[in-house]
Amino acid sequence: MAKRLSEKKTHILLVDDDEADVELIRRAFAPQAEQVDVTVARSLDEARGCLTQILPDLVFVDLHLPDGSGLSLLEGEQEDQYPLVVMTAHGQDEAAFEALKVGALQYVVKSEAALAELPDKVELALRQWQHVIERRRAEAALRESEKRFRTVVDQAADAMFVHDLDGRIIDVNQQACESLGYSREELLGRRVPNVDAEFGNGDDMKSAWSHLAPKRPITVEGFQQRKDGTTFPVEMRLGLVELGGRRAIIALARDITERKQTEIEMNRLRNLFKNMIDSMPSILVGVNSEGRVTHWNVEAQRVTGVSAEDAPGRMLFDVFPQLSVEMGKIRRAIREQKPQKASKVPTEVDSGVRFSDLTVYPLVANDIEGAVIRVDDVTERVRLEEMMIQSEKMLSVGGLAAGMAHEINNPLAGILQNAQVMRNRLTGDLPKNRRTAEACGITMEAITAYIEERGIPAMIEAIMDSGRRAAQIVDNMLSFSRKSDSHFAPHDLAELLEKTVDLASNDYDLKKKYDFRRIEVVREYDADTPKVACEASKIQQVFLNLLKNGAEAMAGNKGEAPEGKAAPERSRFILRVAPDADMARVEIQDNGPGMDEATRKRVFEPFFTTKDVGVGTGLGLSVSYFIVAENHGGTMAVESTPGNGAKFIIRLPLERRAP
Amino acid sequence: MTNRARTRVLVVDDELSIRSSLAGYLDDYEYEVAVAESAEQALELIRQVSFDVAVIDLRLPGMSGEALILQAHAMYPAMRFLIHTGSVGYGLSEKLRKIGLRPEHVLLKPLPDLAVVVAGIENLMRREQADER
Numbered sequence: 001m002a003k004r005l006s007e008k009k010t011h012i013l014l015v016d017d018d019e020a021d022v023e024l025i026r027r028a029f030a031p032q033a034e035q036v037d038v039t040v041a042r043s044l045d046e047a048r049g050c051l052t053q054i055l056p057d058l059v060f061v062d063l064h065l066p067d068g069s070g071l072s073l074l075e076g077e078q079e080d081q082y083p084l085v086v087m088t089a090h091g092q093d094e095a096a097f098e099a100l101k102v103g104a105l106q107y108v109v110k111s112e113a114a115l116a117e118l119p120d121k122v123e124l125a126l127r128q129w130q131h132v133i134e135r136r137r138a139e140a141a142l143r144e145s146e147k148r149f150r151t152v153v154d155q156a157a158d159a160m161f162v163h164d165l166d167g168r169i170i171d172v173n174q175q176a177c178e179s180l181g182y183s184r185e186e187l188l189g190r191r192v193p194n195v196d197a198e199f200g201n202g203d204d205m206k207s208a209w210s211h212l213a214p215k216r217p218i219t220v221e222g223f224q225q226r227k228d229g230t231t232f233p234v235e236m237r238l239g240l241v242e243l244g245g246r247r248a249i250i251a252l253a254r255d256i257t258e259r260k261q262t263e264i265e266m267n268r269l270r271n272l273f274k275n276m277i278d279s280m281p282s283i284l285v286g287v288n289s290e291g292r293v294t295h296w297n298v299e300a301q302r303v304t305g306v307s308a309e310d311a312p313g314r315m316l317f318d319v320f321p322q323l324s325v326e327m328g329k330i331r332r333a334i335r336e337q338k339p340q341k342a343s344k345v346p347t348e349v350d351s352g353v354r355f356s357d358l359t360v361y362p363l364v365a366n367d368i369e370g371a372v373i374r375v376d377d378v379t380e381r382v383r384l385e386e387m388m389i390q391s392e393k394m395l396s397v398g399g400l401a402a403g404m405a406h407e408i409n410n411p412l413a414g415i416l417q418n419a420q421v422m423r424n425r426l427t428g429d430l431p432k433n434r435r436t437a438e439a440c441g442i443t444m445e446a447i448t449a450y451i452e453e454r455g456i457p458a459m460i461e462a463i464m465d466s467g468r469r470a471a472q473i474v475d476n477m478l479s480f481s482r483k484s485d486s487h488f489a490p491h492d493l494a495e496l497l498e499k500t501v502d503l504a505s506n507d508y509d510l511k512k513k514y515d516f517r518r519i520e521v522v523r524e525y526d527a528d529t530p531k532v533a534c535e536a537s538k539i540q541q542v543f544l545n546l547l548k549n550g551a552e553a554m555a556g557n558k559g560e561a562p563e564g565k566a567a568p569e570r571s572r573f574i575l576r577v578a579p580d581a582d583m584a585r586v587e588i589q590d591n592g593p594g595m596d597e598a599t600r601k602r603v604f605e606p607f608f609t610t611k612d613v614g615v616g617t618g619l620g621l622s623v624s625y626f627i628v629a630e631n632h633g634g635t636m637a638v639e640s641t642p643g644n645g646a647k648f649i650i651r652l653p654l655e656r657r658a659p
Numbered sequence: 660m661t662n663r664a665r666t667r668v669l670v671v672d673d674e675l676s677i678r679s680s681l682a683g684y685l686d687d688y689e690y691e692v693a694v695a696e697s698a699e700q701a702l703e704l705i706r707q708v709s710f711d712v713a714v715i716d717l718r719l720p721g722m723s724g725e726a727l728i729l730q731a732h733a734m735y736p737a738m739r740f741l742i743h744t745g746s747v748g749y750g751l752s753e754k755l756r757k758i759g760l761r762p763e764h765v766l767l768k769p770l771p772d773l774a775v776v777v778a779g780i781e782n783l784m785r786r787e788q789a790d791e792r
Contacts, residue, residue, distance in 0.1 A: 409767075410674055414677050414680065416770065416771065417681055417773055418680040421684045421687070424684065430688070431689070432686070432687050469772050471769050561762075614711065
């Protein structure tokens with residue numbers, strides 16, 4: 001490759017076979033010999049020889065040379081390397097234009113004057129050449145850039161469509177052709193393949209286009225149809241651009257089949273997971289280490305009334321105050337990464353005390369610390385356990401009583417019978433008494449006077465009374481072992497309860513202690529309660545027992561207000577009868593002093609009594625319990641806290657069932 | 660009113676306190692009363708004297724009260740029986756029912772009032788008379 005001689009000197013190659021002209025030009029350049037060096041070639045051949053040696057800054061070439069046209073110097077790669085000024089004779093304008101067309105920089109019409117002025121043209125030509133070079137480079141760069149861009153566009157993973165506002169395609173990339181199965185030529189001029197916006201924002205494409213503004217691309221989702229008629233989901237990014245003064249749309253379509261499938265699968269999993277935790281009977285609550293809720297299942301929603309939409313992000317103690325006492329456990333579970341448990345945690349709610357089992361499982365997911373709290377309402381189980389213990393106690397008492405009954409009844413008979421005979425003989429108006437008295441020389445009147453004086457009849461009466469009471473206790477105890485088998489008939493529980501209230505109001509024993517009629521009775525009877533197969537007298541016995549107990553408990557209500565408490569209200573029973581699944585529920589609630597947990601747990605226990613010695617046998621409630629649970633296959637429970645009265649709840653199966 | 664002096668009652672109970680008080684009570688009401696403390700002794704008496712009614716405890720040493728009733732009935736079908744027992748929930752056996760015993764003839768110890776025994780005897784005697792007619 002030839003190289004330029006010097007940056008300072010302008011090197012000129014003059015190709016001309018006309019000696020006179022050459023001489024003329026030489027002379028013209030002579031004054032600038034310092035700056036300009038002129039090499040002369042007299043033929044194309046010679047010129048090419050020079051060009052292999054040096055690369056001139058400027059070439060003057062005569063159009064007609066002995067071995068061809070001066071323009072042939074423009075052929076090949078040379079054209080980019082040096083500027084070429086063509087010299088022509090007069091009348092060769094056409095040839096001169098032709099020369100410019102094929103790449104000559106300028107042309108000079110040969111004349112003596114023109115040749116003498118050539119040096120003046122050099123600077124201009126060189127400057128002009130500089131522009132040409134620059135333009136050519138820029139063009140090359142642009143071509144290169146376009147080529148690169150095209151490659152990038154063609155190889156892009158997204159299908160690209162450039163189309164006008166009517167949807168007519170102006171350009172597409174390789175991926176667009178491949179994804180739809182059309183050739184580029186098939187696509188150009190067609191309308192953009194119909195995009196069925198089945199999912200996404202639901203707009204059709206035209207309305208999507210109408211929303212476009214420059215520099216504000218939008219994304220829509222839809223389906224595209226291939227040449228073979230099949231469709232696939234795409235996400236399209238639409239941008240509005242100006243192309244050649246006209247608005248056009250560039251749409252990049254991405255096949256999201258896989259993403260859609262992943263989304264569907266993820267949704268399915270999410271739903272499955274949600275359904276799973278929602279189908280749990282437990283409350284499941286997720287919290288992070290700050291104590292903020294992250295998960296909230298349906299049961300949590302049901303119990304707290306806070307919806308699954310509202311709970312996440314809120315503090316646990318705000319949305320689930322009952323759990324706030326367990327924050328320590330939650331923190332410990334997170335800190336030690338070990339599950340924490342608490343069983344039978346009592347919570348006071350409006351309807352009484354409920355018990356929960358609580359488990360806190362530490363959770364580490366994606367490095368986010370937290371815990372899952374599981375809360376199970378075990379109130380029913382706890383109550384059932386209490387009842388089972390109760391039943392067992394009863395049965396053991398029953399078994400004991402049955403075994404003892406005969407042994408006790410015989411001595412009792414001895415006591416009672418002998419006392420009665422004594423009474424008869426001392427106070428009875430019997431012929432035999434008189435005869436015997438006479439035989440002894442005494443009158444019955446004297447005997448009567450004596451025993452009355454000494455209080456004997458009252459003593460005998462006391463013996464018989466004690467004997468009868470003992471007999472009653474044995475009889476009550478025996479009811480624990482007696483399997484009732486008779487008199488089951490359908491009864492309206494509200495009616496039975498009413499009859500019992502009447503009975504209580506007129507009970508002489510009861511009136512002695514407290515006036516039942518002073519007690520307000522509120523009745524909440526659900527008329528839809530079905531009749532219950534039961535033994536009416538037994539059930540009435542239970543009701544009467546509860547009413548008596550309640551009345552006794554409330555007898556204290558008329559006293560002074562206990563310290564720090566409001567004056568007691570008027571004594572009041574609330575009686576409720578309502579259906580309860582396949583059972584009927586009776587509630588007898590008083591507003592007496594209530595009882596503490598220790599008492600509450602023992603009330604059904606045989607011989608457990610809070611009454612003074614001699615007032616109660618401690619069997620009333622246990623007999624009631626036995627009647628309900630063992631004879632009728634029902635349940636009996638009590639809810640009470642000190643100061644809040646007591647509520648006895650009896651549930652009896654509608655149909656008779658084996659206990 | 661039946662002629663009480665003519666009514667002969669046998670009281671069978673192994674427990675003295677019960678036996679004697681019941682006998683004493685009935686004696687006061689002008690019954691002719693005999694006592695036995697076992698079934699065997701009772702049978703002995705029955706062979707010697709004819710009783711109208713026997714008040715019999717069931718649980719006895721040796722022969723049971725029920726066996727006694729059945730045997731006595733076989734010997735003297737006119738004899739009537741009251742059962743006086745401390746066995747709770749006692750139910751009459753088929754054999755006893757066959758010879759005419761009914762739940763109202765079963766008296767459970769302890770009786771709050773012995774008047775029920777007298778009433779029981781009187782009922783049996785009335786039926787006896789009705790049968791005779």
